[in-house]
Amino acid sequence: MLTFRRFTLIFLIILPGLNLWILLAARGTGGFPLCQALVLNGLLVAGYLGISFAMAFLPCSNFHHPVICRGRTGEKSVSITFDDGPDPVKTPVILEVLKKHGARATFFCIGGNLAGNETLLKKMIAEGHLPGNHSFSHSRWFDLFSADKIRAELLETDRMISEITGKTPCFFRPPFGVVNPMVSRALKNMHWQAVCWDIRSFDTMNPDPQKIKHKILRRLQPGSIILLHDATTFTAHHLDELLSAIADAGYKVVPLDSLLKLPAYAG
Ligand SMILES: [Zn+2]
Numbered sequence: 001m002l003t004f005r006r007f008t009l010i011f012l013i014i015l016p017g018l019n020l021w022i023l024l025a026a027r028g029t030g031g032f033p034l035c036q037a038l039v040l041n042g043l044l045v046a047g048y049l050g051i052s053f054a055m056a057f058l059p060c061s062n063f064h065h066p067v068i069c070r071g072r073t074g075e076k077s078v079s080i081t082f083d084d085g086p087d088p089v090k091t092p093v094i095l096e097v098l099k100k101h102g103a104r105a106t107f108f109c110i111g112g113n114l115a116g117n118e119t120l121l122k123k124m125i126a127e128g129h130l131p132g133n134h135s136f137s138h139s140r141w142f143d144l145f146s147a148d149k150i151r152a153e154l155l156e157t158d159r160m161i162s163e164i165t166g167k168t169p170c171f172f173r174p175p176f177g178v179v180n181p182m183v184s185r186a187l188k189n190m191h192w193q194a195v196c197w198d199i200r201s202f203d204t205m206n207p208d209p210q211k212i213k214h215k216i217l218r219r220l221q222p223g224s225i226i227l228l229h230d231a232t233t234f235t236a237h238h239l240d241e242l243l244s245a246i247a248d249a250g251y252k253v254v255p256l257d258s259l260l261k262l263p264a265y266a267g
Contacts, residue, residue, distance in 0.1 A: 001062060002061075002063065003062065003063060003064075004052060004055070004063055004064045004181060004184075007048075007051070007052065007063070008048075011044070011048045014044065015041070015044060015045075018040060018041065018044060019037065019041070022036065022037045022040065052181075053180075056143070056178050056179060056180035057177070057178060059174065059177050059178070059179040059194070059196045060196060060198070064179050064180055064181055064183070064184045065179050065183065065184035065187060065194060066194070067174075067179055067194040067195070067196050068193065068194070068195045068196070068225075068260060069195075069196045069197060069198045069225060070198040070221075070223045070224060070225055071222075071223035071224075071225065071259035071260050071261075072223055073222050073223045073259065074222055075222055075252075076222055076249075076250050076251045076252060077222065077223070077251065077252050077253075077254045077258075077259055078220060078222075078223070078224040078225070078226060078246065078251050078252070078253060078254070078259070079105070079106060079224070079225045079226065079253065079254060079255065079256050079259045080103065080105040080106070080226045080228060080253050081105065081106045081107075081108060081132070081173065081195070081197065081225060081226065081227055081228065081256065082094065082105060082106070082107045082108065082228050082229060082230035082235070083108045083134055083173055083227065083228070083229050083230075084108075084110055084113075084134065084138065084229045084230065084231045085107055085108075085109055085110070085113060085117075085229075085230035085231050086107065086109055086113055086114070086117040086120045086121060086124070086230065087113070087117075087230055087231040088116070088117055088120065090230055090231055090232065090233065090235070090236040091107075091117075091120055091124075091230045091231075092120065092123075093236040094230050094235065094236055094239055095123065095124065095127060095129075097236075097239045097240045097243065098127070098129070098239075098243075099127060100240070101240075101243040101244070101247065101253070103243055103253035104127075104128040104129055104130075104253065104254060104255045105129050105130075105253065105255065106129065106130040106131075106132050106171065106255050106256045107124055107129055107130070107131055107132065107230060108131075108132035108133065108134035108171070108172075108173035109121065109131055109132065109133070109134055109157065109161065110134050110135060110136065110137075110138045110157070111133075111134075111135065111136035111137075111153070111156050111157030111160050111161075112136055112137055112138070114157075114160045114161070114164065115160075118164045121161070121164050121165060122164060122165060125165050125167070128255070129255065130169070130171065130255045130256060130257060130264045131161050131165065131167070131169050132169050132171035132172065132173055132195070132256070133154055133157045133158060133161070133169050133171065133172045133173070133192065134157070134172075134173045134175065135150075135153045135154065135157060135174075135175050136153040136154070136156045136157045137153060138175045139175075142175045142176070142178075143175075143176065143178045143180055143182075143183075145182060146182060147182045147183075147185035147186040148186075150182055150183055150186035151186040151187075151190070154172065154186065154190075154192060167264075167265045168191070168265055168266040168267060169264065169265060169266075170191050170192060170193050170262070170263055170264055170265060170266050171192070171193055171195050171256055171257075171262075171264065172187065172192040172193065172194050172195065173194075173195055173196070174194060174196070177196050177197075179194060179196075191266040193260075193262060195225065195256060195260075196225070196227075197225040197226060197227040198219070198221075198223075198224050198225055199215075199216055199219045199220070199224050199225065199226045199227065200227045201215070201216060201226065201227055201228050201235075203228050203229055203232050203234045203235050204229050204232050204234075207234065209234065209237075209238040209241070212234075212238070212242075213238070213241065213242055213245055216242065216245075216246075217245055217246070217249055220246065220249060220251060223259065225256070225259070
């Protein structure tokens with residue numbers, strides 16, 4: 001598997017190799033081809049930076065950090081994950097629908113949304129759902145934060161969840177699904193397991209519910225992890241229909257810890 005570390009190693013081998021090749025090729029010509037050398041070195045460095053940057057948006061490649069995007073199971077079990085909540089209006093609707101279907105889900109909470117929604121979080125846990133960490137601010141600049149700042153955000157969200165529920169979550173969903181070297185460094189030697197998805201619903205984009213449902217059903221397979229958002233009106237309105245369709249397809253919705261066979265809580 002190509003990881004950032006290996007990729008950097010290859011780059012560091014190729015870079016002096018390229019310059020040695022330029023030097024040898026220029027032997028006997030009476031001078032070093034500075035312009036060509038600068039262009040070739042520039043292209044190589046740009047390629048290295050460009051690929052490293054692009055891979056941050058493909059978390060399932062495990063390029064920058066190990067990320068789970070699907071469970072390994074032969075059983076027709078899938079997990080539904082809700083990001084960006086809790087929301088005082090829509091999350092309770094979603095909890096009722098989940099209860100009706102006997103489905104247990106995972107809620108990746110934004111720490112900044114927890115104040116005032118403590119009872120909602122307790123209700124979530126009491127009804128068998130799992131909390132996950134989805135940063136504290138979910139800032140649009142999150143991907144530019146330093147590793148220390150990212151870690152501080154995650155610890156703060158952990159602290160709030162732990163204060164409310166007595167439990168510290170292990171599952172972490174990177175905001176925007178971006179996993180870069182700073183995120184990787186923030187997670188290193190900590191208890192968090194990064195979890196993304198293999199089915200993205202795009203439910204935040206005011207979509208056609210039938211299209212979304214069919215897209216999810218088409219891509220559904222044993223171990224799938226579906227990304228939804230509990231702060232959207234769409235999800236609150238159409239979850240019932242979606243869960244019925246998933247059940248009709250013979251799939252059972254289970255929380256992440258049972259799908260992945262990993263602990264949901266630290267300690
Ligand atoms: Zn999010």
